[in-house]
Amino acid sequence: MSQYPHLLSPLDLGHVVLPNRVLMGSMHTNLEETGDWNRVAEFYATRARGGVGLMVTGGMAPNREGGVFPGAAGLFTPEDMANHRMVTDRVHDAGGRIAMQILHAGRYAYGPECVSASAVKSPISPFPPKELDAAGIEKQITDIATAAARAREAGYDGVEVMGSEGYFLNQFLVRHVNRRTDDWGGPYENRMRLPVKVMKRVRAAVGQDFIVIFRISLIDLIPDGSTWDEVVTLAKAIEGAGATMLNTGIGWHEARVPTIATSVPRAAFAWLTGRLRPEVGIPVITSNRINTPEVAEGILAEGKADMVSLARPFLADPDFVAKAATGRAAEIAPCIGCNQACLDHTFSGKISTCLVNPRAAHETELVLAPAENPKRIAVVGAGPAGMACAITLAERGHAVKLFEKGAEIGGQLCLARTIPGKEEFHGLTDWFATMLKKTGVSLRLSTEATVRNLGEFDEVVIATGVAPRSPGIEGEALAVSYADLLSGRAEAGPRVAVVGAGGIGFDVAEFLTVSESPTLHPEDWAREWGVGDPAQTPGGLAKPAPSPPTRQVTLLQRKPEKPGRRLGKTTGWIHRAALNAKGVKMLGGVNYERITPEGLHITFGEARENPTLIAAETVVLCAGQESQRSLADSLKAQGIAAHVIGGADIAGELDAKRAIDQGTRLGAML
Numbered sequence: 001m002s003q004y005p006h007l008l009s010p011l012d013l014g015h016v017v018l019p020n021r022v023l024m025g026s027m028h029t030n031l032e033e034t035g036d037w038n039r040v041a042e043f044y045a046t047r048a049r050g051g052v053g054l055m056v057t058g059g060m061a062p063n064r065e066g067g068v069f070p071g072a073a074g075l076f077t078p079e080d081m082a083n084h085r086m087v088t089d090r091v092h093d094a095g096g097r098i099a100m101q102i103l104h105a106g107r108y109a110y111g112p113e114c115v116s117a118s119a120v121k122s123p124i125s126p127f128p129p130k131e132l133d134a135a136g137i138e139k140q141i142t143d144i145a146t147a148a149a150r151a152r153e154a155g156y157d158g159v160e161v162m163g164s165e166g167y168f169l170n171q172f173l174v175r176h177v178n179r180r181t182d183d184w185g186g187p188y189e190n191r192m193r194l195p196v197k198v199m200k201r202v203r204a205a206v207g208q209d210f211i212v213i214f215r216i217s218l219i220d221l222i223p224d225g226s227t228w229d230e231v232v233t234l235a236k237a238i239e240g241a242g243a244t245m246l247n248t249g250i251g252w253h254e255a256r257v258p259t260i261a262t263s264v265p266r267a268a269f270a271w272l273t274g275r276l277r278p279e280v281g282i283p284v285i286t287s288n289r290i291n292t293p294e295v296a297e298g299i300l301a302e303g304k305a306d307m308v309s310l311a312r313p314f315l316a317d318p319d320f321v322a323k324a325a326t327g328r329a330a331e332i333a334p335c336i337g338c339n340q341a342c343l344d345h346t347f348s349g350k351i352s353t354c355l356v357n358p359r360a361a362h363e364t365e366l367v368l369a370p371a372e373n374p375k376r377i378a379v380v381g382a383g384p385a386g387m388a389c390a391i392t393l394a395e396r397g398h399a400v401k402l403f404e405k406g407a408e409i410g411g412q413l414c415l416a417r418t419i420p421g422k423e424e425f426h427g428l429t430d431w432f433a434t435m436l437k438k439t440g441v442s443l444r445l446s447t448e449a450t451v452r453n454l455g456e457f458d459e460v461v462i463a464t465g466v467a468p469r470s471p472g473i474e475g476e477a478l479a480v481s482y483a484d485l486l487s488g489r490a491e492a493g494p495r496v497a498v499v500g501a502g503g504i505g506f507d508v509a510e511f512l513t514v515s516e517s518p519t520l521h522p523e524d525w526a527r528e529w530g531v532g533d534p535a536q537t538p539g540g541l542a543k544p545a546p547s548p549p550t551r552q553v554t555l556l557q558r559k560p561e562k563p564g565r566r567l568g569k570t571t572g573w574i575h576r577a578a579l580n581a582k583g584v585k586m587l588g589g590v591n592y593e594r595i596t597p598e599g600l601h602i603t604f605g606e607a608r609e610n611p612t613l614i615a616a617e618t619v620v621l622c623a624g625q626e627s628q629r630s631l632a633d634s635l636k637a638q639g640i641a642a643h644v645i646g647g648a649d650i651a652g653e654l655d656a657k658r659a660i661d662q663g664t665r666l667g668a669m670l
């Protein structure tokens with residue numbers, strides 16, 4: 001019997017039977033906007049081949065005013081229809097099923113034409129929306145129903161009507177945004193009129209033999225959000241209006257509670273789907289931070305949902321379902337919830353991809369073809385760049401030897417996984433270990449590669465990584481490096497000054513102030529962030545009650561700007577809020593004068609004013625990195641050509657995303 005009997009059991013929707021309980025949730029990749037629909041089609045067809053039960057596209061605009069940004073893709077012209085037809089045909093040829101998400105952004109639409117229930121500007125958009133009049137509301141309903149009918153015409157198997165995450169339909173539901181006094185505002189029966197009417201009109205437009213999913217917000221996580229009674233009332237009304245399934249959404253985009261970041265416990269919100277399920281007679285789908293078949297199977301086995309929605313895990317590995325079904329779960333490349341290459345790209349106008357899988361959304365361009373002339377290749381350094389390169393080369397048929405001077409693989413990933421809230425990095429190093437073995441890479445741990453033993457290879461790849469930078473502060477010998485601290489070679493006292501407020505400085509401050517990772521204790525995590533129960537407080541917002549910090553930490557940088565400003569676009573605010581909750585003092589615009597047993601002596605600004613002692617037993621240096629290139633330089637001096645990748649190539653702003661991408665791309669070329 002399969003290891004995942006619930007996950008892999010079919011789901012009968014009446015007119016169609018889905019082969020398993022896995023939905024690929026909607027993700028906006030920005031691919032449609034490139035105009036390269038062959039690439040869009042290949043993105044979805046690759047995932048259809050991987051066996052997912054049903055996919056949902058990125059959000060498609062029902063009209064110009066509802067698009068997430070000006071020019072957002074939709075189904076407006078005959079050319080659009082032909083493009084979408086390419087996608088649906090390719091998915092069907094691959095044996096898959098696909099539904100189109102209809103996303104009306106309302107006041108989240110990034111443009112001056114945006115519309116909503118009332119003229120209440122969102123804190124995450126510069127554009128105040130126009131309040132719709134009755135005719136305007138009618139037009140939006142018609143446009144959404146028309147989009148659904150066109151989706152059917154374009155060959156989709158269904159649509160998902162986006163009613164959560166604080167988008168247009170969700171905006172009508174809550175008093176926080178809906179201040180109307182007509183038939184569309186006031187009591188809940190009026191506020192829910194729009195989503196219910198939309199659902200009725202969509203069903204009427206597409207007929208009975210077509211999947212219509214409604215995505216409902218179970219916990220808004222904003223002030224004055226929906227109560228649990230209102231959620232249940234809406235769910236029943238949406239069922240009555242003809243929905244095939246309910247997908248669940250968690251938190252509005254403007255909520256100040258993380259809902260999908262890596263520090264959110266796995267399946268943290270599935271309990272809400274479990275509570276909704278007995279209230280309705282149609283299947284319910286649960287979502288958010290489900291990234292392994294074990295977690296998904298557990299949710300289904302406990303009866304909390306009929307189906308699980310995974311989105312980013314399908315960027316990390318399109319073959320998630322096929323691998324789970326064939327006893328190869330350990331080979332599933334894990335989504336670590338970092339957002340670095342997916343959502344951070346989406347919101348920067350770049351094409352989404354995946355830190356773990358650079359081929360995601362680049363399927364037509366980054367192709368791994370079998371090597372024409374298999375070679376003997378040495379890769380030096382088993383950090384993310386070296387491992388990604390070695391695995392890619394071996395997959396293509398080269399004979400690869402991977403030298404690692406340390407006793408274990410992982411490089412900087414081994415440090416990252418010690419940070420509270422970054423436990424997913426354990427899964428990533430485990431996956432690399434599995435894939436090195438599976439692809440037949442010959443791994444030599446505790447083995448230092450030398451110029452002499454590299455001479456026998458056809459190609460040499462240097463991925464020797466980085467070493468912490470010594471910032472040259474007077475008395476620096478009294479300080480410890482972040483690498484020594486995180487690897488347990490050094491300990492910290494009760495008061496700590498952290499030099500450098502980049503990604504690592506923030507991580508170290510988290511490490512120093514937290515004893516037990518709340519990510520591993522969902523109830524503690526909910527308390528830290530103020531996630532309550534919508535049955536008790538509207539929107540499910542409670543007062544955050546963070547546990548006290550384990551140390552007194554000051555985080556410093558020289559740049560005269562707010563520390564943390566350059567952290568990840570979609571996650572930086574979470575890191576800043578987490579440290580604020582632990583009372584971490586953050587200082588910018590400082591000069592480091594000297595380190596003494598009393599602590600760190602600083603001054604401020606170009607004039608070196610206001611001399612101050614940051615009293616600390618420990619000073620931790622997180623002042624960036626320098627490339628470790630001595631082996632590359634020695635090879636060059638001997639006339640041996642080598643490819644230098646990862647931190648050994650460029651240390652500045654190196655992260656695992658760039659390292660894995662560079663390693664994979666070189667691995668695809670040699």
Ligand code: NAP
Pocket residue numbers: 340469470471499500501502503504505507556557558559568622623624625652653654655656
């Ligand atoms: P970083 O982001 O470049 O930060 C280095 C810090 O050191 C800066 O705050 C810089 O600030 C300071 N610094 C640089 N030179 C210095 C000097 N000579 N003396 C004193 N301070 C100096 O690098 P990182 O924190 O080491 O992180 C490395 C990479 O890993 C980055 O690309 C980062 O994005 C990535 N990372 C990402 C995450 C994540 O969660 N996504 C987490 C950890 C690391 P001033 O120059 O203003 O003093």
Ligand code: SF4
Pocket residue numbers: 312313315316334335336337338339340341342343353354355356357
């Ligand atoms: Fe997951 Fe990070 Fe990949 Fe996004 S970039 S899919 S969060 S691993």
